[in-house]
Amino acid sequence: MDNLLECVPAELCCLVQLTEINLNNNKVSSLPPVLGRLSNLRKLYLARNNLYELPEGISGCKSLRILDVAGNLLTMFPTDFGFLALEELLCEGNSLVHAELMTSVQEIEVLSLKELAAREVLMEKRNQCSVVHRTLPLYPELVSMLSQWGWCAVCHKPFLTTWLECVQFVNLKIDMGMKRNLTVPVRAVLCSYTCFNEKGHSYYGIASTV
Secondary structure (H helix, E strand, C coil): CCCCCCCCCHHHHHCCCCCEEECCCCCCCCCCCCHHHCCCCCEEECCCCCCCCCCCCHHHCCCCCEEECCCCCCCCECCCHHHCCCCEEECCCCCCCCCCCCCCCCCCCCCCHHHHHHHHHHHHHCCCCCHHHHHHHHCHHHHHHHCCCEECCCCCCEECCCCEEEEEEEEHHHHHCCCCCCEEEEEEEECCHHHHCCCCCCEEECCCCC
């Protein structure tokens, strides 16, 4: 803590026995995508840095109990944030988004042939008995392209490039079992406006105002 660090090396995440990291009062703007490898990490202090986001996959930190991200530039938390077994979250002093109900001006979208094919392949890939599942490893370029797939929070189907970034508001006490009664925004991705316009879900679109 209290240095002029601007980045955190990915090699730090090879120290899988770490139980505490204190990077308070630095200039860190991003964290390694492989942070989730630190499955024994219990305390993570990142207060007063320049973080715009936390890495997806942070739920791999299964032992994490205290997370301090106060005084950063966060607007929301990653998609798997709700799977953390946190006991304490400090997040004051960020630019967290707020709920404002809006209707969508777009009802449907026209998907490219590439996207339609990718979604079919991703669905078939889940079936271990399918021809696609067995033969896909023979096409490394295709595997590499499909590695960037996402998972729709509404219909729970995979997609490749067409997605809508949304936010869900999670109550720390009700939804995550913490003592603190605070609601925070958590990132979610949807595969289409069709899913976004479905009734009954709790996801908001993200809009910027000038």
